[in-house]
Amino acid sequence: MISTAFAQTAPAAEAAGGASMLTGMLPLILMFVVLYFIMIRPQMKRQKEHRAMIDALAKGDEVTTAGGIVGRVSKLSEQWIHLEISPGVEVQVQRSAVGQVLPKGTFDKNAA
Structure with missing residues (x-):
């Protein structure tokens, strides 16, 4: 008797299987869209x-x-810059190590 009941509802369940799979994946797709707009796009x-x-x-x-x-x-090349950190003292750093450009006059050579 039970197997007959399952047999009667099986075709309807198979037809709705594609829609249920889509609704099952919808939260995952939505999560990736939100992740893109909250984390990936601002980082880029x-x-x-x-x-x-x-x-x-x-x-x-x-x-x-x-x-x-x-x-x-004080000097620039394609990958390196030379920074004068004190009168007569220069260091060489990679361009990518620069964190920010300061407003003119912020760095005073005589204040040390």
Whole structure:
């Protein structure tokens, strides 16, 4: 008797199987869409802004590195910059290590 009842409802369950699979995957798809707009897209925007800042560096700019070193750009190459951190003291760092460009006049050579 039970097998007959299952046999009668089986075709309807198989036809609805495609729709139930879609509704089962809908929360997962929605989660990826939300993840993209909350995490991935803003990170890509920050990377693009950082790349533009690094490309726009010029001699004389005052910068802070990711390690906290503050200095004035004295030389530029494609991958490296030379920072004057004190009168007569220069360090060489990668361009990607620059964290931010400071407003002119922030770094004062005589204040130490």
